[in-house]
Amino acid sequence: MDVTEQRQSRATGTILGLALGDALGAPYEFHASPGITLRGDQADMCGGGDLGWAPGEWTDDTSMAIPILREVAAGADLLSPPTQNRIVAAWKQWAADAPDVGIHTRQVLSGLAFPAMAEARQQAQFIHEAYGKSGGNGSLMRTAPVALAYLEDATAERTAQAARALSELTHVEADASDACVIWTVAIRDAVLRGSVDVGHALSHVPEPRRTRWRTLLADAHVGQPGNFGNNGWVVAAAQEAWCALSRAGLDVADPATHTPKAFRQASENAINAGGDTDTVAAITGMLAGALVGARAMPEPWLKVLHGWPGIDAGELVRLSGGGPA
Ligand SMILES: [Mg+2]
Numbered sequence: 001m002d003v004t005e006q007r008q009s010r011a012t013g014t015i016l017g018l019a020l021g022d023a024l025g026a027p028y029e030f031h032a033s034p035g036i037t038l039r040g041d042q043a044d045m046c047g048g049g050d051l052g053w054a055p056g057e058w059t060d061d062t063s064m065a066i067p068i069l070r071e072v073a074a075g076a077d078l079l080s081p082p083t084q085n086r087i088v089a090a091w092k093q094w095a096a097d098a099p100d101v102g103i104h105t106r107q108v109l110s111g112l113a114f115p116a117m118a119e120a121r122q123q124a125q126f127i128h129e130a131y132g133k134s135g136g137n138g139s140l141m142r143t144a145p146v147a148l149a150y151l152e153d154a155t156a157e158r159t160a161q162a163a164r165a166l167s168e169l170t171h172v173e174a175d176a177s178d179a180c181v182i183w184t185v186a187i188r189d190a191v192l193r194g195s196v197d198v199g200h201a202l203s204h205v206p207e208p209r210r211t212r213w214r215t216l217l218a219d220a221h222v223g224q225p226g227n228f229g230n231n232g233w234v235v236a237a238a239q240e241a242w243c244a245l246s247r248a249g250l251d252v253a254d255p256a257t258h259t260p261k262a263f264r265q266a267s268e269n270a271i272n273a274g275g276d277t278d279t280v281a282a283i284t285g286m287l288a289g290a291l292v293g294a295r296a297m298p299e300p301w302l303k304v305l306h307g308w309p310g311i312d313a314g315e316l317v318r319l320s321g322g323g324p325a
Contacts, residue, residue, distance in 0.1 A: 001295075009293035010191045011148050012322035017263070017289015018065060018144045019316060020301050021281030022058040025271045026051075029059075033226055033274035038264050040298040045305075051099050056304030060100045061141035061282040063308040064091060066319075068166065069145035073319045078149050078162040084117035088169060091115070094308060102138045104131075108170045120169045128172035135175040137237035139167035141279045143180045144286035147187035148320060156185045160204035171234075178205045178213060179238045183287060186252070190290035196252035221246045225273040232276050241284040244269035250288060260296040263288050294322065 001009065027049035028034040038044045047055035067090035068078070076083040092115035095101045101109070104127065109115070111123045128134040143163055150158040163184035167177040186201040198217065202210050216235060220228070220242035228236040228243070248265035251257045263285075270284040271277045289297070294317065305313040 006194065006293065007191060008322050009295050010194065010290050011151070012294040012317050012320045013289035013292060013297070014144045014147060014187050014191065014286045015065075015069060015289070015316050015320040016294050016297055016302065016305075016313060017285035017287070017292075018141075018282050019058045019062040019285075019305055019307070019313070020289070020297060021267055021270060021283070021285025022061040022141075022278050023053070023056050023305055023307070024267055024285075024301070025278035025281035026053045026057065026059050028271055028274070028277040030276070031274060033272045034277070036268060036271060038268040038271075040260075040264055040300065042300040042304060044298075045301055054306075056301070056306055058305070058307035059278050060098060060102060060105075060138075061279050063094055063098065064105075064138075064142040065145050066309065066311075067091060067094075068142065069148075069316075069319050072145050072149045073321070078146060079158060079165060081117050084120075084165070084169065085115075087166070088112070088117055088120045089115040098308065102136060104134060104136045105138045105170050107131075117169065124168065124170050124172050133173065134171045135173035135234050136171065136232055137176075137234045137276060137279050137283070139169075139171045139176045140179045140183060140234050140237060141282050143167070143184050144187060144290075145320075146180075147184045147191060147290070151188065151192060156188055156200070156204060159188050160185055173234075174209060176234045178209055179234045181205055182213060182217075183238070183283065187287055187290045190252070190287065194255050194258070194291070196287075196291070198252065217242050225269045228273075230275065231273065231280050237276065237280050237283055240273045240275075240280045241270060241287065244273065244280070244284045245288060248288075250291065252287070252291060255291075258291040258293075258296075260292060260298070263292045263296055264298065 220239035250262040270281040
């Protein structure tokens with residue numbers, strides 16, 4: 001592959017990695033560590049779980065990312081209010097009959113008399129004040145396509161701004177938007193260069209929160225899967241994902257470690273952490289996928305991958321700008 005093909009494989013890889021992690025983890029959501037071993041074959045996509053997912057079916061994590069991905073594919077500016085209005089309207093339409101809208105996101109979307117950017121931000125603030133928190137993992141899980149929006153820019157500035165703005169459509173807490181900024185800038189760097197400079201990703205978070213996140217990621221790097229508390233919280237989810245990568249031997253800065261085996265192992269580690277398995281695996285998969293690229297992903301997994309709104313892996317590849325996976 002030439003440089004352009006490699007970059008496209010990584011751009012497609014982040015979207016497929018998100019959806020694969022989501023679908024692999026869905027059967028085990030809200031249970032203790034399932035202790036699974038992923039083999040890279042079709043049996044890994046077993047389906048089931050409390051919500052009766054079909055084999056290979058993704059959940060809300062990928063479904064909420066798709067309206068963002070569609071805007072990026074159409075060349076829209078994610079920072080413009082009309083674009084964010086369309087994204088909120090698509091989420092509202094999806095949530096009307098989706099089986100698995102997260103509690104916080106459902107509270108925000110169901111309260112919208114008119115689904116648009118300003119109304120969503122206002123409702124997010126209202127729900128945040130009513131419950132005293134809005135630091136769930138529900139905005140981090142959908143952030144992958146934001147990384148593909150401004151790849152031609154000289155800096156990651158607009159990428160970071162868009163990651164924060166889209167997080168704030170539903171989640172007010174800085175923990176949620178900071179995690180989105182770090183993850184999204186890291187994915188952008190992975191797509192462009194094939195490796196991640198953690199310091200660069202952290203540089204888009206204001207001090208003193210930057211120092212806190214540096215410590216959180218350092219702790220995750222040396223930690224054990226399943227030891228970060230309730231991973232419905234965005235901080236614990238990000239730490240579990242970072243730990244899953246590290247324990248798979250996947251060094252974000254070293255392309256020699258970005259192998260198909262490491263991608264599969266990172267997905268397995270994320271799921272075996274237990275708890276919000278689909279989301280932790282989705283957060284892991286979107287970054288791992290941007291590092292290893294679409295070509296490193298098991299074909300039997302891609303064959304059965306599908307979900308709302310009635311699309312499959314081929315359409316995810318097309319929307320992320322690539323040819324056949
Ligand atoms: Mg989910």
